[in-house]
Amino acid sequence: MEEYKFQKLQVYQLALKYVRSVYTLSETLPQRERFNLSSQIERAATSIVLNIAEGSTGQSNPEQNRFLGLALRSYLETVACFDIIELGGYVPAEGLASIRAEGHELFIKLSALRKSLR
Numbered sequence: 565m566e567e568y569k570f571q572k573l574q575v576y577q578l579a580l581k582y583v584r585s586v587y588t589l590s591e592t593l594p595q596r597e598r599f600n601l602s603s604q605i606e607r608a609a610t611s612i613v614l615n616i617a618e619g620s621t622g623q624s625n626p627e628q629n630r631f632l633g634l635a636l637r638s639y640l641e642t643v644a645c646f647d648i649i650e651l652g653g654y655v656p657a658e659g660l661a662s663i664r665a666e667g668h669e670l671f672i673k674l675s676a677l678r679k680s681l682r
Contacts, residue, residue, distance in 0.1 A: 570620035575673040579613045579635070582670050585663045586642060593654050601652075605645040611638035612670070625681040632678040639671055 570576050586609035590602040612635045619631020646664060649655050 568617075568621060570617045573616065573620065573677075575670070575677050576613065576616050576620075578666075578670045578673055579616055582642075582663075582666055583609045583613055585666055589649075589655065589660075589663055593649065597652075597654065601645060601648060601654075605642055605649075608638045608641035608645065611635070612642075612674075616674075629678055629681045632674055632681070636671065636674050636678070639667060639674065642667060 586605055590606050593602050615631045615635035615638065619628040619635075623631070643664075646660050646667075650657055650660060
């Protein structure tokens, strides 16, 4: 099977790992949050991956930069969701440490790729 350009990017691979972690976390949230917070954080994490893919193939650098900006915004949305999860007491801060660290690494890589396009 042929790989596309974006599938070879380290940042894309990190984003896929992050999505898996977010989905795993989402499954631990209370049932009453299934259609609110769970759905929101899953959509935001998925959006990171989709924007990396959409912006990478056949796009100019400014256009790819725009899509990476959207991916960064979606990442920050997941951070806000983690804050809400912690505030609600659904998962303690130490239970979120690993996924927050994973996300921060993704943030750094997304930012670096975006900066390289300028």
